[in-house]
Amino acid sequence: DAGVIQSPRHEVTEMGQEVTLRCKPISGHNSLFWYRQTMMRGLELLIYFNNNVPIDDSGMPEDRFSAKMPNASFSTLKIQPSEPRDSAVYFCASSLVIRGYDQPQHFGDGTRLSIL
Amino acid sequence: AQSVTQLDSHVSVSEGTPVLLRCNYSSSYSPSLFWYVQHPNKGLQLLLKYTSAATLVKGINGFEAEFKKSETSFHLTKPSAHMSDAAEYFCVVSPSGGNTPLVFGKGTRLSVIA
Numbered sequence: 660d661a662g663v664i665q666s667p668r669h670e671v672t673e674m675g676q677e678v679t680l681r682c683k684p685i686s687g688h689n690s691l692f693w694y695r696q697t698m699m700r701g702l703e704l705l706i707y708f709n710n711n712v713p714i715d716d717s718g719m720p721e722d723r724f725s726a727k728m729p730n731a732s733f734s735t736l737k738i739q740p741s742e743p744r745d746s747a748v749y750f751c752a753s754s755l756v757i758r759g760y761d762q763p764q765h766f767g768d769g770t771r772l773s774i775l
Numbered sequence: 776a777q778s779v780t781q782l783d784s785h786v787s788v789s790e791g792t793p794v795l796l797r798c799n800y801s802s803s804y805s806p807s808l809f810w811y812v813q814h815p816n817k818g819l820q821l822l823l824k825y826t827s828a829a830t831l832v833k834g835i836n837g838f839e840a841e842f843k844k845s846e847t848s849f850h851l852t853k854p855s856a857h858m859s860d861a862a863e864y865f866c867v868v869s870p871s872g873g874n875t876p877l878v879f880g881k882g883t884r885l886s887v888i889a
Contacts, residue, residue, distance in 0.1 A: 766818030
């Protein structure tokens with residue numbers, strides 16, 4: 660079975676550029692989560708969707724960050740304009756939410772983003 | 776509020792010796808608890824989960840964890856460490872009723888010495 664697929668795996672770009680990270684969740688999962696991982700702050704939940712609807716985006720650092728889920732099989736996380744402090748590993752995870760969010764999340768391998 | 780505390784940021788063991796990674800949680804209700812492992816340049820992988828069926832939970836790769844409500848602990852153990860166990864381990868709690876997503880601990884880095 661295919662797991663959560665993220666692309667690209669690595670991204671290096673100059674500050675000020677737009678960055679788009681992509682995620683394909685596991686088929687049949689109805690919730691999708693975007694995380695950021697850094698040495699200083701650990702794993703942070705940025706935003707999550709349920710049935711393609713954003714539920715909580717309070718973890719998004721600032722207005723430069725936006726996320727969309729146009730359908731059940733695709734989501735994007737966009738940073739515009741990008742800054743060096745956005746450098747991190749970004750993870751996407753998905754799960755099947757039935758009665759609550761207490762089911763395991765399945766993670767992609769992440770996108771390692773470097774902003775020069 | 777639900778939270779989880781991993782008591783050690785780094786644990787180092789010799790190959791073949793037991794592993795103990797400690798985790799305490801705070802919860803007003805009976806939580807769901809998980810352990811995840813993250814190998815370098817990889818995403819997080821589920822090791823095991825506790826959902827009140829049994830207090831001793833067996834996971835993959837020989838790991839197990841015991842839920843102790845009186846101590847609000849969910850420590851991860853393995854009888855004999857392998858070099859391949861070297862990774863970052865995360866203790867995770869699900870708030871009661873699952874109304875909000877999983878809460879991740881800050882992680883414990885396990886080093887295994889040959």
